[in-house]
Amino acid sequence: MEALLNILSELHPDMDFETAQNLIDDQILDSFDIVTLVAEIDSEYDVAIPAEELIPENFNSAQAIWALIEKLMDE
Amino acid sequence: MQFTSFGFLAFAAALLLIYYLIPKKGQWMLLLGASCLFYLWAGTEYLVFILITVLTTYAATNIIGRRLQQQDAYIAKHKAELSREDRKTYKAKVKRGNRIWLIGCLVVNFSVLALCKGLLIQPFRAMAQDTGLDFLTLGLPLGISFYMFQSMGYVIDVYRGTVRPERNIFRLALFVSYFPQLIQGPISKFSLLAPQLCAPHSFDGKEVSFGLQRMLWGYFKKLVVADRIAVAVAALKGSEFTGFGFLLLSVFYAVQIYADFTGGIDITIGLSQALGIRLPENFIRPYFSKNIAEYWRRWHITLGEWMKDYIFYPISVSQPMLKLSKSARKRFGNFGKRLPVYVASVATWFVTGIWHGLTPNFILWGMLNCFFIVLSEECAPLYTKFHGKFHLKDKAWYGSFEILRMFMLMNLIRVVDLFPDVGEYWHRVGSLFTTWNISLLWDGSMMKLGLTGLDYAILGSALVLIFSVSLVQEKKGSLRALLQTKPDALRWALLFVLFVAVVLMGSYGIGYNASNFIYNQF
Numbered sequence: 200m201e202a203l204l205n206i207l208s209e210l211h212p213d214m215d216f217e218t219a220q221n222l223i224d225d226q227i228l229d230s231f232d233i234v235t236l237v238a239e240i241d242s243e244y245d246v247a248i249p250a251e252e253l254i255p256e257n258f259n260s261a262q263a264i265w266a267l268i269e270k271l272m273d274e
Numbered sequence: 275m276q277f278t279s280f281g282f283l284a285f286a287a288a289l290l291l292i293y294y295l296i297p298k299k300g301q302w303m304l305l306l307g308a309s310c311l312f313y314l315w316a317g318t319e320y321l322v323f324i325l326i327t328v329l330t331t332y333a334a335t336n337i338i339g340r341r342l343q344q345q346d347a348y349i350a351k352h353k354a355e356l357s358r359e360d361r362k363t364y365k366a367k368v369k370r371g372n373r374i375w376l377i378g379c380l381v382v383n384f385s386v387l388a389l390c391k392g393l394l395i396q397p398f399r400a401m402a403q404d405t406g407l408d409f410l411t412l413g414l415p416l417g418i419s420f421y422m423f424q425s426m427g428y429v430i431d432v433y434r435g436t437v438r439p440e441r442n443i444f445r446l447a448l449f450v451s452y453f454p455q456l457i458q459g460p461i462s463k464f465s466l467l468a469p470q471l472c473a474p475h476s477f478d479g480k481e482v483s484f485g486l487q488r489m490l491w492g493y494f495k496k497l498v499v500a501d502r503i504a505v506a507v508a509a510l511k512g513s514e515f516t517g518f519g520f521l522l523l524s525v526f527y528a529v530q531i532y533a534d535f536t537g538g539i540d541i542t543i544g545l546s547q548a549l550g551i552r553l554p555e556n557f558i559r560p561y562f563s564k565n566i567a568e569y570w571r572r573w574h575i576t577l578g579e580w581m582k583d584y585i586f587y588p589i590s591v592s593q594p595m596l597k598l599s600k601s602a603r604k605r606f607g608n609f610g611k612r613l614p615v616y617v618a619s620v621a622t623w624f625v626t627g628i629w630h631g632l633t634p635n636f637i638l639w640g641m642l643n644c645f646f647i648v649l650s651e652e653c654a655p656l657y658t659k660f661h662g663k664f665h666l667k668d669k670a671w672y673g674s675f676e677i678l679r680m681f682m683l684m685n686l687i688r689v690v691d692l693f694p695d696v697g698e699y700w701h702r703v704g705s706l707f708t709t710w711n712i713s714l715l716w717d718g719s720m721m722k723l724g725l726t727g728l729d730y731a732i733l734g735s736a737l738v739l740i741f742s743v744s745l746v747q748e749k750k751g752s753l754r755a756l757l758q759t760k761p762d763a764l765r766w767a768l769l770f771v772l773f774v775a776v777v778l779m780g781s782y783g784i785g786y787n788a789s790n791f792i793y794n795q796f
Binding site for chain 1 (some may be wrong): 434588
């Protein structure tokens with residue numbers, strides 16, 4: 200989780216990702232950020248996130264992204 | 275049957291009446307019947323195209339759905355014996371088979387679309403006529419770009435396992451052919467639209483009233499503004515005007531396409547709302563955007579979402595792109611990291627361009643949008659530094675400046691639509707820097723564009739009204755909901771004035787063509 204928070208902070212240094220809950224709905228993360236994030240997650244955790252998982256519910260908070268990573272790791 | 279014809283109004287009124295009188299379980303069948311009638315009215319020769327989409331979509335989704343069901347049953351039955359690796363291998367095998375059905379369906383449908391669009395341009399048109407395939411050159415089948423993309427999005431969703439396939443072919447046919455969307459979208463998701471189309475709907479006075487009000491607003495934009503200014507756009511385009519004349523053309527065209535497209539969408543969404551069906555919004559006051567990314571989140575939203583979900587994301591997170599990202603990062607640092615995003619952006623905007631037409635000007639239009647999006651993304655750190663130093667964002671006027679800057683930039687990109695000859699477009703863009711002829715505003719040239727002083731007065735007043743309504747919506751939300759809280763007499767008086775304005779000030783008669791929507795040709 201800590202590595203994920205570091206990746207997110209690199210994208211938007213001013214943002215508090217530990218508490219933010221509406222990253223997509225509030226347009227903090229755009230589609231360019233999402234793709235960069237997917238590449239970073241692939242590199243850090245060796246988890247490939249498929250296109251069908253790129254939906255707002257999976258990226259609205261650091262916790263949701265982490266839950267997605269864990270789910271894909273278990274599959 | 276065009277939205278702006280009296281025939282359509284009678285058709286819609288009869289449909290609404292019967293829809294709420296018949297038993298609710300028959301409502302979706304009535305909608306299917308109405309959609310077939312609407313399509314047949316446009317031309318029986320094109321029925322074959324929409325049938326191809328319905329049949330191939332039905333076949334592919336049901337085969338894929340059955341294979342996924344068998345996969346789940348097999349895994350559940352052999353849960354104890356299968357290791358995690360075995361399960362993965364089995365799923366991958368099923369997915370490979372499903373992919374063949376998916377690709378087959380996409381290839382058939384997009385080939386039909388490419389054929390229809392290709393035959394609009396020479397020399398393919400001449401070839402078809404020479405070989406006796408004249409019927410293919412009559413024009414683009416009604417709504418083909420819209421129903422095709424909507425249907426293919428559904429096929430991909432079934433392949434991904436995010437929606438279950440529709441087993442009833444007639445219900446699927448309604449999803450593909452739902453007539454209010456046929457003219458110019460919006461492009462809906464199956465998971466949002468299909469359940470609503472087939473659900474029973476009770477008469478709800480407020481929803482019907484809100485729907486009809488929105489239709490009236492759509493007719494106002496289309497008939498009073500879009501069709502009136504279309505005359506001047508055609509005159510400016512056909513003239514030798516360069517320099518300021520070209521700038522004026524880009525602004526007039528911005529007004530025309532906005533009023534035309536959003537007006538048509540208002541009619542579509544309004545009629546659907548009256549039928550108890552909520553369609554996705556396609557516009558959120560796009561001309562208030564401050565940057566190009568925001569503009570594309572507000573303009574033709576459903577096409578943008580389609581492109582993002584089915585072109586941009588799949589390309590940018592594909593394994594080859596992730597590999598490219600890794601190796602490019604080592605060589606080029608941060609820029610390399612973003613390389614997949616830029617490759618996917620070029621592909622997405624290329625497809626968006628050819629969706630509009632298989633001509634060089636639409637490809638250029640797509641590439642110009644892509645260029646400015648990527649440029650603004652790359653320059654973002656510079657903007658941050660600049661604003662950190664000069665604090666312009668704190669100034670009251672700066673927001674308006676950003677909106678005006680965005681409006682003019684998008685106008686100059688969009689106007690390429692009007693120039694199939696790309697060389698002519700660049701010639702006119704170049705003239706902005708060489709020809710200073712602002713005097714055409716007062717030297718009588720404006721009165722030679724097919725519009726009278728009264729036309730300009732009507733246009734000016736209508737635009738002030740549209741701007742004011744947009745401003746209220748931007749700050750306070752739905753204007754209809756706001757009016758609902760006011761006395762009935764005031765609300766009805768305002769609606770009556772709007773109705774009279776459409777009747778008296780709408781563009782009808784010789785010199786006007788109140789029938790075609792711009793996006794109907796895509």
